Amino acid sequence: MQVDQLYQEIILDHYKHPHGRGLREPFAAEAHHVNPTCGDEVTVRVALDAETVSDVSYDGMGCSISQASASVLHELLSGRSAGEAYAVHAAFVELMSGRGQVTPDEELLGDGVAFAGVARYPARVKCALLPWMAFKDAAARAGVEFGAGSDDKNERSEVKTA
Amino acid sequence: MTTIAIPPGMPQYDDVPRFDVEVVRADFPILGREVNGHRMVYLDSANTSQKPRQVLDALREHYERHNGNVSRSVHTVGTEATEAYEGARGKVAAFINAPSPDEVVFTKNSTEAINLVAYAFSNASIGTGGDPRFRIGPGDEIVISEMEHHSNIVPWQLLCERTGATLRWFGVTDSGRLDESNLEELVNERTKLVSFVHMSNILGTVNATARITERVRQVGALLLLDCSQSVPHLPIDVVDLDADFIAFTGHKMCAPSGIGVLWGRGELLAAMPPVFGGGSMIETVTMAGSTYAPPPARFEAGTPPIAEAVALGAAVDYLSGIGMRAIQWHEKELTAYALDALDTVPGLRIFGPTVPVGRGGTISFALDGIHPHDVGQVLDAEGVEVRVGHHCARPVCVRFGVPATTRASFYLYTTTSEVDALVRGLEQVRKVFG
Numbered sequence: 001m002q003v004d005q006l007y008q009e010i011i012l013d014h015y016k017h018p019h020g021r022g023l024r025e026p027f028a029a030e031a032h033h034v035n036p037t038c039g040d041e042v043t044v045r046v047a048l049d050a051e052t053v054s055d056v057s058y059d060g061m062g063c064s065i066s067q068a069s070a071s072v073l074h075e076l077l078s079g080r081s082a083g084e085a086y087a088v089h090a091a092f093v094e095l096m097s098g099r100g101q102v103t104p105d106e107e108l109l110g111d112g113v114a115f116a117g118v119a120r121y122p123a124r125v126k127c128a129l130l131p132w133m134a135f136k137d138a139a140a141r142a143g144v145e146f147g148a149g150s151d152d153k154n155e156r157s158e159v160k161t162a
Numbered sequence: 163m164t165t166i167a168i169p170p171g172m173p174q175y176d177d178v179p180r181f182d183v184e185v186v187r188a189d190f191p192i193l194g195r196e197v198n199g200h201r202m203v204y205l206d207s208a209n210t211s212q213k214p215r216q217v218l219d220a221l222r223e224h225y226e227r228h229n230g231n232v233s234r235s236v237h238t239v240g241t242e243a244t245e246a247y248e249g250a251r252g253k254v255a256a257f258i259n260a261p262s263p264d265e266v267v268f269t270k271n272s273t274e275a276i277n278l279v280a281y282a283f284s285n286a287s288i289g290t291g292g293d294p295r296f297r298i299g300p301g302d303e304i305v306i307s308e309m310e311h312h313s314n315i316v317p318w319q320l321l322c323e324r325t326g327a328t329l330r331w332f333g334v335t336d337s338g339r340l341d342e343s344n345l346e347e348l349v350n351e352r353t354k355l356v357s358f359v360h361m362s363n364i365l366g367t368v369n370a371t372a373r374i375t376e377r378v379r380q381v382g383a384l385l386l387l388d389c390s391q392s393v394p395h396l397p398i399d400v401v402d403l404d405a406d407f408i409a410f411t412g413h414k415m416c417a418p419s420g421i422g423v424l425w426g427r428g429e430l431l432a433a434m435p436p437v438f439g440g441g442s443m444i445e446t447v448t449m450a451g452s453t454y455a456p457p458p459a460r461f462e463a464g465t466p467p468i469a470e471a472v473a474l475g476a477a478v479d480y481l482s483g484i485g486m487r488a489i490q491w492h493e494k495e496l497t498a499y500a501l502d503a504l505d506t507v508p509g510l511r512i513f514g515p516t517v518p519v520g521r522g523g524t525i526s527f528a529l530d531g532i533h534p535h536d537v538g539q540v541l542d543a544e545g546v547e548v549r550v551g552h553h554c555a556r557p558v559c560v561r562f563g564v565p566a567t568t569r570a571s572f573y574l575y576t577t578t579s580e581v582d583a584l585v586r587g588l589e590q591v592r593k594v595f596g
Contacts (some may be wrong), residue, residue: 006539007594038535038551039565061565063535064595127535 003046006121007064010114015064020074024057033134035126040066044073044134051143053085055075065115065124070131072111077135082144088112088157092132096125102133165317169279177487187514187575189214200318200545203583207522207548208363208391208571210413212542217416224469230470233442233459252459252474257478258408259300259399260425260511267431267458268471275409275424276357278461279386280317283305283355285435289327293433295384300326300352305338305349305383307332307358308561309365314357314388320352332358334561338365353383361391364555364569365514366497366524368392375404384430389412394573395493395522397486406430407540412470417477421470424461431457438463481574489574493523496572500525500581507588513562522570523552526553527589532595534568536572540594542569544581544587 017125023030026046033125034041040062056077057068076092077085092112100120104113125153175593187193190212194203204212228242232247248263253261262433271276271363287299288291298304304318308331312376324330330348333341340358349356356378361368371387378385386407391406392398400408407430412421426434436443436454440463445453481489498518509530529537538550549569552559559566570584 006543007536010593039556039559040533040535041565063533065535121539124535124539 008114011068013070014071017070029138031137041132046138065127066130067073069128073131166357169581178491185479199544203546203580205570207573217476224472244248245496246472249473253475253478267423267461271410272409277317280321281498282434290340298327302327302354303352305356308334309362341499355384359388364553364558366521417474420467420468421474440464449532526567526569537568540591541587546587
């Protein structure tokens with residue numbers, strides 16, 4: 001059944017048992033993103049230690065896809081160098097924008113590969129990207145160079161530094 | 163066995179007109195399709211309704227046989243198109259018991275109809291000479307409600323921003339009804355316009371209008387009813403409603419998208435300044451200035467959605483053929499059935515009236531701890547199409563403390579077995595997320 005592809009065990013597991021949930025201090029910057037079509041929201045904080053993203057903490061409310069995605073974001077990017085974090089971020093965005101045609105790199109994306117199925121549901125891609133876009137804004141605000149501006153004009157963003 | 167004697171005078175509903183829902187379903191080609199391997203169960207008619215073959219045929223026939231522009235051609239097809247377009251206006255007028263077809267203004271949708279009134283207020287308030295009923299400024303008030311669709315909130319917020327008037331609103335009670343407890347204070351001598359929803363698109367509530375109408379008349383304000391959800395589902399009589407304007411849209415009542423209606427009292431429309439300028443809405447144009455056509459033409463600048471209007475006429479014929487009273491009753495029985503059925507789902511909370519009285523066949527709910535997007539996605543996998551989100555009525559979600567809801571909405575082609583499919587689908591949702 002198709003819906004199984006969407007709600008992979010991995011996604012449901014992250015949703016029911018989120019990793020690293022909660023907003024922690026200290027942090028370099030945070031961003032709050034909202035999906036106006038469904039009201040989902042997430043706040044992402046980035047903590048830096050020299051060139052390393054020492055922690056990605058988050059809180060939010062929303063559907064299983066957006067909340068599991070935040071959990072995976074935390075898991076994949078905490079402790080990475082800015083360069084590595086950028087590579088993972090780019091790979092996740094590419095996967096989600098691929099309409100199911102992109103084969104994910106498991107080495108790079110870890111549990112993020114479970115979201116490959118979500119990419120086939122255009123209405124849900126935004127849910128999966130919500131925390132990642134908030135992370136990007138927070139990182140940029142914290143001074144981590146992360147390429148061009150926000151990809152999604154439908155999302156409002158409030159960014160503040162600590 | 164005991165025989166129960168029914169006391170005389172008790173309503174037994176034997177005289178309520180009915181129809182065969184399977185015969186009706188056969189008119190809707192799309193209802194035969196499958197979604198994700200299941201027969202489609204379409205429970206999103208409050209969003210947009212499906213279209214019967216009779217309406218699709220009218221659309222095709224117009225383009226295949228009678229296509230020409232309206233109100234300007236002397237040739238045969240232009241004349242036929244004009245007759246069909248104006249004929250549709252007459253059908254719509256009769257459908258809502260409007261005293262004259264000239265009181266029916268065709269728009270793009272309800273949103274445009276409401277904005278038309280809002281901008282007429284604006285235009286009448288610039289300079290001098292505007293009709294005092296439409297002049298608005300600082301110290302004046304507009305009253306809406308917390309139950310409105312965004313289309314009956316934002317145009318008034320914008321009007322208040324432009325003119326300095328104040329926007330006020332009725333609250334919503336815990337059971338999902340309009341809170342009229344402060345009616346006397348809320349609607350007062352400063353009130354210029356009261357605009358509220360006849361049937362809520364999220365709670366399903368059908369608002370009683372008489373008390374508010376009486377108060378509106380006392381203070382000399384105008385009354386607009388957003389009938390987007392009521393005109394498709396119940397018999398509507400604008401004389402009986404005693405409103406000044408009503409707005410509704412074709413696509414929710416078996417017609418195509420792109421056609422809506424603003425009905426207004428003839429003398430009020432005649433006093434309203436134009437909003438869109440262009441062809442068809444003028445009397446005489448000189449380089450120094452123009453004079454305007456009487457309503458409804460004054461408010462229909464440019465080439466209108468001709469085929470869509472004709473198809474709306476066909477939709478009105480279709481609905482009238484079945485009977486609005488019969489449709490209303492069908493949905494009432496379905497709603498009673500669905501409220502009982504949904505009550506058996508553990509952890510399900512309904513927003514809005516939980517009795518099938520003073521409400522229509524639109525039911526919003528939350529499933530404990532499961533986000534509506536997830537509910538909608540699993541239901542779709544079972545072929546059940548519902549709406550999830552804030553339904554363009556975010557203040558209602560805020561009022562009930564939820565970011566979004568899941569909404570099932572019915573129409574004349576909905577069956578009790580489709581309600582059963584919804585309940586089975588919700589069991590599946592609980593299995594996936596339980």
